[in-house]
Amino acid sequence: MTTDDKTLKPAHGIGRRQFTGAAIAGAATLPVLHPLRLVRAQAPVRVGVLLPRSGFLSAIGAACWRGAELAPNILSDMGLAVEVVGADTESNPDTGRTQAERLIREGVDMLVGCFDSGTTAAVAQVAEQNGMPFVINIAADPAITEQGYQYVFRNFPKAPTLVMRGLGSINNLFEVTGTTPRTTVFMHINDTFGTAMSRGIQALAPRVGVPYEFLDSISYDPQARDLSVEVSRARALDPDFLMVVTRLNDAILLVRECVRQRFDTMGIISPGSPGMYEKQFADTLGPYAEYATTSVPWFNPTSPITTELQSQFVAEFPDQTFELNPGFTFEALMICADAAQRAGSTNADDLVAALRATEIAEHPMYGGPIQFDEEGQNPNIDTVVVQIQDGGPVVTAPVDIATAEAVFPVPSWADRG
């Protein structure tokens, strides 16, 4: 495999090899000259992308959609043809179901979605029933791929995997920085995701073997307007560090409250949840967002595809940050396009066979090659440790892709700002 030209392609060579000579030459030498036109010879695979673009999850839906918007161009530079058809689930599983049916009726060849587990579960059923290949971009509820579905594939870790890797990374962080916190308080949001994570932690912490003791587990309502009492309660127990599973808004509320109550710990660490790596978090909290640490599936900063994706992302959406939501949505579309090309047809069963045989070594998100086990689950997604430093997330572990050194324990609130 050569990397001397500007064309980005997965390592196993799905890029140009199967193309006609003319297209190869065109794609390889003139990627900037309307690459789309060159690949039109091959009918693009039509992928329906279901996301919560309105309703209470709309901010995340919009973030995922950005990845989908960039996909056709970047993939066509790689010689993969894909056409994206969007649909809005309105953050509502019932709507997700009918929208999936509608996309199928409109003749899409594959589905991608849907971020939240409830809607994803509903769409998975529709996909299975209609024999429509469905690649899940993000959704951690383990049950979705444990139903014996034939047409459902997930390129995102299950909650227990997230927890397992998360707890491991945290242990590793303590080793590397030479600190050994003895106690923690676990605060988590009480929604589908938060509960799954909390159960995972309870079950897996003894197995992983953690050096610290859980003093208390505090769950709060997803609609929490105020976390002052919750933080007071944690503060009263005086833990060495704070372990959290959050979404975005509550992460901001929580840290802000810690600052106000001058509740200093060695650090705030999430074993795998949204919130603390997002742009809004860093922008809102400024110096107080610094050093918030999350173990999370992340993009691989050393992958050339990521570099390309990131630069196009910045050009297209200058006021947004590239993180895992657009990353995994892009990757799901890449998996679809790759399968379609290897299948050489848009017949559902051919596509599923191709998806089963997926083997993409070079891809934007960190981890081993993309493969699917018999459940349709990709077991090779790894997590990295990201920490907010200088206003944005940087990777501090594992060492082979780290771009900065981890700071732990973190400076006290009073020493910032």
Add this chain to the structure above:
Amino acid sequence: MLPIEFYFDAAIKGLLTGSVYAMLAVGLSIIFGVMRVVNFAHGEMLVAGMFGAYLVFVTLGLDPILAIPIVALVMFLFGVALQRGLIDRFITAPEHQQFLVLIGVALILTNGLDMIFGPDARNVQVPYAFASFEVGPFFLDNVRVYSAIAALALIALLYLFFNHTLTGKAIRACADNNRGAQVVGLNVSRLYAITFGIGAACAGAAGCLLIMVIDVTPHLGADFTLLAFTIVIIGGLGSMTGALLGGLLIGVSEAMAGILIQPSLKSSFSFGLLILVLLLRPNGLLGKRSS
């Protein structure tokens, strides 16, 4: 077991938060008390107020507390227009029709805000956002203290308006006896418009206070409608003091529940309280006895 001071601390935090809730609820209560219309778009109006305060902050750099007059005025005009153009036709209509109208307004507000501002959370970063007062072993944050003071001051102002101005007294006369008010020659339709405007202004003002505490997204509205509704029923629909009492009570009970039980269960505390109040004093703690 936590030391006793924690309960005091939680109670005070609850009171502070409760004052802002009360500000929100007062608006709902005034509208219902006078017009017998439940404003099911109240939370959405609050969200509109939050976005208003955000806009003022971004364009003029004004602290949300100082933005209250601007936002409240805009919301007042919006409320008057809405009452004149739409709700006036449904004053005597059955409850379910009023409900549908206001649900429609709520849908339009939420999704209109979504289309204008986008789905991302917005916030206002005041200089004292992270500061707090140290009181003994505890910390009370400036933002909450200031917003509670502002809320109480505004409620006092409303109280003065309804008891010491002609318009205020006329509105109260309408509330007490609609027919009688018409007989003595009050322009009821105009007074209704003013009332709805004041209710909307209250929601707007509460939005200015709340934006300092939480970030705003277009979809927050429904929860706050329910919250305001709960507070007002506990305190007594149509009673301003009731709304104040209800707000404080909900604030404190949520805070206490956060300490006594698992915090994610705490809103069940409010609903439990609501069910109790409905059963024991169906017109609320300070509501009038007649129904």
Add this chain to the structure above:
Amino acid sequence: MRSLFEGVPARAAWGLVCVIVLLYLAPLVFGGYVLSVLILCCYLAVLGQAWNVMMGFAGQLSLGHALYIGLGAYASGALFFHFGLGPWIGLIPAFIVAGAMGALIGWLGFRFGIRGVYFALLTIAFAEFVRILFDHWGWIGGSSGMFLLVQNRNIDMDAASIANAFWTLRGPNWVFYYVILTGMVACLVTVRLLMRTRVGYYWLAIREDQEAAQAMGINVLRYKLLAVVISAMMTAFGGVFYAFYNNTLYPESIFSIDRSIELLLGVIIGGIGTLFGPILGAFALTWLGEGLSITQEWFDIAGLKLLTYGVAMLAIILFRPAGLWPWLRRLLGMEERRPDA
């Protein structure tokens, strides 16, 4: 049959029969998307009809009907999940649990003289209270949800497999469609028959003037309770259907106040207190929503759909405050000769 069609003009009766026959034939023509929207229409029509019994006929405003959907769904779903009992057996506990909850709320409300918006808030409070409890109840999965095992949805087309699919509610979409369509017709017939019994007349009397009804010797409490219990049970049927159709239950979604509101919008739009209003409203609003979804994709503006939906609702309530059905009925000349029902 006599009392079912008594007083109905012949053309109305024939029109109804034609519509129902067409609906039964729909799966021969449509599949996939159209069928799943039709399922949604019928499902909302069932819930709307149930809500209408309570509000439209007995005059009790409930804004917490999601409670009965959720109880029905979880009662049958948990039995299937833990003991493998099928939906039709699960229907019995669903009826009992939802009916008992309805009776409790109704009794508390009526016993303590809670009316109008106060009663409405009582229903919301109960729904929210139960939602939070279910969020923390591990046996039914808590907030991480309960998944019913989905079996292969493609069945053999012999009589035994089809019968089995209907009995277990595990099968292709058209099975669900026939179940919910039949449920919708059954609810329509039940309500129609109920309205022509003494109970129905009592309900109307209570709705119009409770004090007068009481003075005439009607046991107001008993008949209002009956309305709530029947309404709760019909809603619970919808819940059982939802559990087996959707197979994924989250308290946050199933008990949500949005669901309570969604089911009653169709009734008000269609015509509250009429038999066909809930059906017409459910079909009209669902298809409007689908049409708007497509428009929204066209313009690619998130939120456009729900905004337009709100505007449409306002327009209908402004120009047809009594709902679409009373107006359409007059237009088609299908008014009943008797003034009631």
